[in-house]
Amino acid sequence: MGSERLNLINIENNMQSSSYLNNEGLMDNSSAAVKLYGYLLAKGLGNPRKVVLSKLSTIRIGGEAILAQAGSIKELEKIIQAAQSHACRAVIVGGGSNTLYPDTCLKALAISLTGELAQIEIKTEAGLDENQVLVKVGAGLGLGRLLQEAANEGLSGLEFLAGIPGTVGGAVCGNAGAAGGSISDKIESIFLHEYCEGEKEIFKGDFQPGYRTMGLDLKDGEIVITAVTFKLEKKDPQAVRSAMAERIRERSLCQPKEPSLGCFFLNPKGISAGMLIDQCHLKDLAYERALISNLHANFIINNSNAKAFDVCELANIVRSLVYKHHKIILEPEVKIWDDYGRDIGLKTFQIVT
């Protein structure tokens, strides 16, 4: 079936024109990121190391990168300063569950948030109902860890997010949601760090969240989400735990277990992208090692050793066919990084009829 359909499509894939295919994803020793690595090491800053991004990604795709860990605002500031002085872009990596990393080595410095930037602080504050609690959470904390702690403390409100992988920062960035709720529903304030400007706290009303967007201008990665404050309610820990377990059980019935980035495409207004793809009979469609899940048509899975290129090719084929059948253009929910860690999305495509 594939070849007949594919003849109808002429896809201009951004991956072809980028350097995705140019090397094996190995580090170039003359790159700014590698020089920066030596500098950070010499300064004892950020505990830098060479990593393979595929190991930090839920779809298991990505080449080499230099990763530094920022354990405090001060350390984050110094690492970004060092990156600037080496003319090297710096990008935040979270849980890698919503980002398609490039096959090539990353030319930007990858920074993960740890230590003080991954802590939980329960705050009591005047003006709250007696069963309400404010919880300040570092953006580097895993969402699963946060939910576990909330259950232990008997804090309710975030149960609907149970089973979503990644970090709190990543979830805030894309306004992660499920079961009709979004993380923004429970956010009171967000702490943002901008190089040279320091940290500032913005409050509900200062930003306009929407479907899979927090409505923040992060200036193409220059602004870092460092922490978030949630307003939660006190509840029986067992009730919180059971609600989370139920969400995880429901997910396991409809989401594939193979490596993926979750839903690849955004739902067009009021319509399920998965349903549109399914109606085109695209479940099990493969491009090289990337495959449309037969359990959930909006999941592209890594069927062993897939490349970012394969995933993008498959995604472009899917959106071309969905456009052909439904006249709807699907847009990616996932961030698709070039080798500087910039979200390049999927390029425009053309249907040849």
Ligand SMILES: Cc1cc2nc3c(=O)[nH]c(=O)nc-3n(C[C@H](O)[C@H](O)[C@H](O)COP(=O)(O)OP(=O)(O)OC[C@H]3O[C@@H](n4cnc5c(N)ncnc54)[C@H](O)[C@@H]3O)c2cc1C
């Ligand atoms: C099996 C599976 C199921 C999923 N189910 C859902 C679901 O039900 N609902 C849903 O919404 N999503 C879902 N997802 C997608 C994904 O898990 C969420 O979007 C998640 O919140 C992303 O977090 P992350 O830390 O992995 O983000 P990453 O992919 O690491 O980062 C995403 C983007 O945010 C930026 N970023 C991360 N942290 C910061 C920060 N602190 N400051 C500034 N920028 C930052 C990164 O640079 C990147 O551009 C699913 C994914 C998988 C694999």
